Amino acid sequence: MKITIITVCYNSAATLEKTILSVAGQSYKNIEYIVVDGNSKDTTKDIILKHEDKITKWISEPDKGLYDAMNKGITLATGDIVGILNSDDTFYSTTVIEEIAAFHIKNTIDASVGNIMQHKENGTTVRIYSSKYWSPEKLKIGFMPPHPSIFFKRRLFEELGFYKLDFIIGADYELITRFFLKEKISWKYSGITTTAMLVGGLSSSGRSSYNLITKEIQKALHMNAIDFSGLKIRMRFVWKTIGFLKK
Template identity: 35%
Template sequence: MQKMTLLTASWNSAATIGDTLRSVAKQTYPEIEHIVIDGASKDDTLAVIEREGGHVAKVVSEKDKGIYDAYNKGIGYASHDIIGFINSDDFYAHDAVIADVMAAFDADPELEAVHADLVYVRQEDTGKIVRHWKSRECKEKSLSRGFIPAHPTVFLRRSVYDKVGLFNLDYRLAADYEFLLRVFHVYKIKARYLPSIWVRMRVGGATGGSLSSIKLQNDEIRRAQLLHGVHYPVSKFYIWKVIDRTLQRLRSRFVDLPSADWFR
């Protein structure tokens, strides 16, 4: 049986990381190594991990250079062949997510990546879905428009990191986009999209607070595209951004998932 490493980056996440930990503990797949990389939290994050994280294999708490630095550290600690991320604001949509991931890898030994769908939920009411990020196969036309799979739903073999490298810390808000562009556009790894919702993500985060931070993230995305030879007119890029966000909101009206406290 193949084994999975799940990495959780946290910083001052006492209010939300309990949901993350419980959703991992409830997964039906038995071979999961869960590692938490904490950025020296000043709140009760570590106390919550102590209380709710009986399954956690390793906790590292020290100052870092941000979430992408934590990701890179976590990859270094990972012991197993399949690696995924579930951050301290996120939690799995049901208890068979990892089982579904591993079934896909078991079915095709040459498969290098699996990804799926994600929903955004309200911070204060995680049962309220506000956007539905419906993914698709990673084709060049979609990649050129700024599409990339939702990072929390992307699971990769360790060999992909050996080939592609780690997260580039020069990108403060879009290092996940730049990394996944390398994965799917530059290296064109073998991937499979599964049309299923795997993750609930709370709205907010580094780009959720202001228009200036959203603009900075999109500027970094454009910089990553140019770096990797993706040329798409800036006007069309932003038009597709607006269209995609609108469709996400419309789709959210038709999502039917178990209640947000299914794992409590």
Template identity: 40%
Template sequence: MKVSILTVVYNGAATIRHCIESVLAQDFPDIEYIVVDGNSKDGTQEIVGSYGGKIAQFVSEPDAGIYDAMNKGIQLATGDVIGILNADDFYAYPSVISDVATVLSANDIDASYGDLEYIDANDATVVKRKWVSGAYKIGAFLNGWMPPHPTFFVKKSVYDTHGNFRLDLGSAADYELMLRFVHRGKIRLAYVPKTLVKMRAGGVSNSNLKNRIAANRNDRLAWKINNLEPRFYTLWLKPLRKIIQFI
């Protein structure tokens, strides 16, 4: 099994090295690492370039945003499985990809996911909250559930069948993709009960009330465009679930 890891970045010089090092430290033998940069101006290109052949493919050009860049990376990927690691994130330990590959191979499934820790933006040792996903149950999306996207590893054949990220849903594009794959498409899903990724706190969709309202609106649209009907409480439970992550 070959695993393609994709990192998209724009002006991420402050964190991209940590992200890259966490990928290169993985003990899995067959990783294709792809970095798609949005034509950064802060030294990101030089940092990525310094790793030479350790990065299989490096593209740097203007794009239409993070999900457009992710789509470019998916098209470039030649692996059997694709994982997406944001430039502000890093893998929690060196055998993350090995653990994921073992689960995907042993269970003949289409995708896997795990847990995620939000860490302080300035101190990676300080955990702000923990997203414990739990095992997936059919219909879980109706109860506001979703897996953390940076821990979501998907076979490339699923993208080929069900499509890539939509560019008209703002920060809800990853939610819509997982809703489409898992809830609508009913792909076979497995849970890796470990913290796979550490993410620096400060996501755009949750940074203020205005952004949260916009995210909720796009979440609703995600159901509509897939011809799905949420329950009356579905999209209110989704943000409320995050409160539990602080406990």
């Protein structure tokens, strides 16, 4: 089973090398590694060239943002399974892809969902973000599994479509809603912690960001003809707090 890992980056010189080395250090060897750079202005391309022997395919050209770059990577992919590793993240361990491959070989599924570990810049663990109790129905109240923990069969993108570019930070939510809730793909919780993810990012900080993703969650659900309560989505921080306290 070939597994494609896609890293998209832009001016990622500070973090990209450790991401590339994390892929290169995996015990599983049938990995296709694709790096999509948005024509960085720093030394990102120098890092890519330094480690070109560890990368199957790479491109560097202007794009229309994060999701356009992801789509470019998926278009280049030839693996059976596709996963995303962000340019400031690493795999949680050297056996992650070996575990993912074994899980997909054992289970006849379209996708697996797992966990991620969030950490500070100094390496201190903030939390394990788990998908253990997630189900597609929870998309209706604003919850999705951690995007980097999901591994999809590549054919899903060909059959069901790619990330939509009319979202700012919610195209992953829309795609997950379309795949899991509208199209009802087969999936299973893997229990695998896939990714060590730096705290922060495009959709994880500030009131304005919260308001934006709230609007985009509702847009994603509406686009896919899913009934939902706008109030429950706006109040999702309450359900998140309750869930934390129960644990």
